[in-house]
Amino acid sequence: MNELNIAATPRASDLPDAGARRRSLIAACSAHAVHDGLTDVIYVLLPIWQSQFSISYAMVGLLRGSYSGMMAGFQLLASRLARRWGRERMLIGGTALAGLAYLIAGQAGGLSVLLVALLLGGLGASTQHPLASSLVTDAHEHGGVKEALAQYNFAGDIGKTLIPGLVGLLLVVVSWETSATLIGLLGLAAAAMLWWLIPARSDATSAKTKKARTVSGAGSPGGLLALQFTGTLDSAVRMGFLTFLPFLLKSKGAGTAGIGVALSLLFVGGAFGKLLCGYLGARIGMMKTVWLTESATALLILAAVWLPLSGLMLMLPLLGLALNGTSSVLYGVVPELAGPDRRDHAFALFYTGTIGGGALAPVVFGYLGDVAGIPVATMTLPASLLRR
Template identity: 30%
Template sequence: MPAAIPPATEASDGTPGGKDWAVIGLIGTGHFLSHFYMLCLAPLFPIWRDEFGVSYAALGLSVALMSAVTAVGQTPVGFLVDRHGARPFLVGGTLIMALSVSAMAFAPSYWMILVLAVVSGIGNSVIHPADYAILGSSVDQSRMGRAFALHTFTGNLGFALAPPLIVFLAALANWRVALLIVGLLGVPVVAAILWQSRILQDQVRAKPKDGAPVGRQVLLSRPMLLFFGFFLLSSMAGSGIQSFLVTVLDELWGVPVAVGAMALTGYMTGATGGVLVGGWFADRYTRHLTFVVGLTGVAIALFLALGTLPIPHAAVPAVALLAGAALGASRTPRDVMVKNAAPPGQMGKVFGFISSGLPLGGAITPVPFGLMLDAGLPWLVLPTVALLLVASLLCVGSARSEVLREARRTAPVAAE
């Protein structure tokens, strides 16, 4: 049984817990918008194709540019967050995202939308390093797991709500009005962050000890590279599931597309709800690695079952739901392990670098998995997903071992 962490009604400094939830709410709302804006363009592609006379490949470039700029920008922004504080970057990044999406409503051509997608990606690149730096410094340790869990949950909620809301607004008025409305939603969020900025604490800029890694040395250290590998590989696996689960189930077992879609929805629902369970565990118990390995192992077994066993069609969505819940619940303890491994005052660059593995992983796997299907090898997709998850566990286990080894090595020095 994992060691329990005693619950706390107040933060360790006597600050009431209500302040923690206010911080979590502010940061979560900004994270919701970040993910919302990432998915509010794709539903407009059929309309833009007719209005601007461009191909779907060109339309896809808008989302690709936004994602790529976000991924590339996170690490350098993380350095700036650590040096100058997270709050001004959070305000500026959220405002840039909101105004760039609003400006798309006035775009005279598709090329202007591409330019604004790049600008939005620049704003979006601020979110992860700034959010994690503020949460890690503002929220009491006894609530850190739930803080990270709700951060992930609100991002997933943004992904889920963007397509139906943008389609509804476009049908109600037109696509320009729709983008103007959703873009301007960010302005009151920025105002709320500014109004409540006093409760958003920046990291303490601790001076590194002699011989301790700093700057790029931190990111190129073995533990951080391994954590990056963990994020990258698990994102590659998740991207494969999201992109091709319906197709694989159809080609392998003749699962109707409607049932396959229910399975994918079940997987996504389980993954979203699972993060909240993981947050509760991370706050209550200390054996985070055991929890991550155990639940990822459950997900691996379930994916292999979907890919190798003729499961009754009616049971397939339930199996996918359980697999998603297992993976989702493992995510929050993972984030807490990264937070605990980050050197003091360097959380921005650490999370900026490591979380860039998520969009990168999502960009890598769709083409190779698609080639497997084109080659008539649908049976290979889910075992490959399982193999990627096994490799991710090797990375996180090694990273955790390196962190513990370094802690033992420096403990005598700290005691002197």
């Protein structure tokens, strides 16, 4: 037993120093902020694309789902390729590809080019969640991993708040094509920053640390499956609502700038929801926290349908808090349920399910929106949560 304990303890020389941990966390948080901002700015552009290309709500859902679907479908492959080519190269390359995709979208003269650009953007985005999450986990393996993951998740919501909000205001003075080009340049700049930030030996250090451990257990596959099911349903409702929210706001009289501000209010609430629910989950447990956040989400979505524009705008930060709070609790449990040498794979598997659910939901509920209208489709979302 003593031999096992000695083998499971890595030498001090194998541990990343404080500077490397800090740079890894900053790099992962920066990647999360930029990628989530690039992903969610699509919600601001969807009403413009619908008007310009004269497309149905089902096609709107397909555009949104194409980005998320590619992001979900290639995460497992990204985690495998990272073992061969290196986590650093894959994360930087994926960020550059996401930026390039928006440069292509900015030149799109038709729906087919736009769809190809969104598919490429989703492919690039597939590297971020599994690789940046495991970069944070490995760097803080021996202390503060949950706190570091909370900061990483918070950074993603900051990106969701700033980038869509700024683009919504920018669209008042420039075309959407110019806005997409500027977003693409932001993605390329972020890739260059990651190349400078990520510690050069992060992959080697991670490999040494994992090799030094003795695997004490293979994690909890059953627990991870249950966690993934909960996360998938939560993500489907969240992405479905976010797809419909701009159209709901538009029907209540909001303009392009108002939609951008509304999304910023929602994401500000979501950012603080991730922090608050992380602490709440530690105090009262994961199951009680998830029940509270899901119930609040269902009731607030129903209220969003019936409230006037002013009331909806005031309520959005609270809705964001409940809408995003669940995910913060679920993310922090993944490292506990995964084996120590399978964290890249576990994060990729978890994010594949959750983002896959988010990719499918806009298509399904978009079709329902065409048939029954946006209010009915929106009210179907909380029904999905309450039936669980």
